[in-house]
Amino acid sequence: MKRKWQFLAALLFLSIPLLTACGTLPSLTAAPSPTANQQAGPLPTTGPPKTVVIDTDMAVDDWMAILYLLQRPEVTVEAITVVGTGEAHCAPGIRNALDLAALAGNEDIPVSCGRESPLQGDHTFPSTWRDSVDNLAGLSLAKNPNPPSSQSAVELLTSAIQDSPQKVILVTLGPLTNVSEALQSEPSLVDNLDMIYVMGGAVNVPGNLQVPGVDLDNRVAEWNMYVDPHAAAVVLDSGAPITLVPLDATNRAPLNMDFYRRLGADRTTPEADFVYQALTQMQDFINSGGYYFWDPLAAAIATDEALATVEPQTLTVIEQEGSESGRTLGSGEGSTVLVCTEADAAAFEEVFLHTLNGRLR
């Protein structure tokens, strides 16, 4: 059903992109038609069917990652859980996740949120960031008529993984609070996990807490790990198959104005147009040179590991409070996981644009 919808939708959007964009997002500008040149060349191929669950903190790059996964023909997203310790607060995070799912024609995907405090400590994202993503960066979406799931995030994660006849790919895009709680309460979940792709960590590169307006004496941690270091340690120690997509890899994929302009000239679906509108709100950040495809790259690697260079490494998460809290330290002790050390940014951008524009079959 989903594929049939996507096929019909793609035909419709390719035929009347202007009408569709205006009808779905009346407050936004119309998307231009693609040029012949933009449609030329072989399209990436998709692999076998994948069952995916997304755990997200609903920031702008999460929106891009979610729309990417919902547009993949071979991916079925069974559930979206919002992590309440991340950038979005629970109530707006749930609402925005439901509406994004509806934008992509998947309004029935169950969505719920988890606890709003870390397992340990009191680290949080800056309140100004949280307010902005809660507010959908000033954008608006058509409302999904469905209510949130009646299950908690941990219950939904657990049932979605346990009930799947196919092993599940779990894609985590925020702090690991929900996932750690689920794995602690039901350790056997690892038996039905094909892989957990974790956007987070900084292994052999600096962290990303040193940003304007944030005064933290920590140059080694990445935000998702910093916010809930104990949760990160629990997940890495769980025995689940894990592929970490740390800053080592995402630093290779900056989101720059060239890509922004390319998307502006090549957006033929509501999904692609929404990403363009979101990035329009992020132009100052993009121009600063500090914006990267963090979560979209992790989502894309979850569908195609060839986009990254992956190698096993043994890591320890520094849990103690202090200047290294949340660090993912390469060491002889700890948990051995797969780590993406490099990424092919050009290949990623190609597949991201094709996927957002519904060109894959």
Ligand SMILES: [Ca+2]
């Ligand atoms: Ca995120």
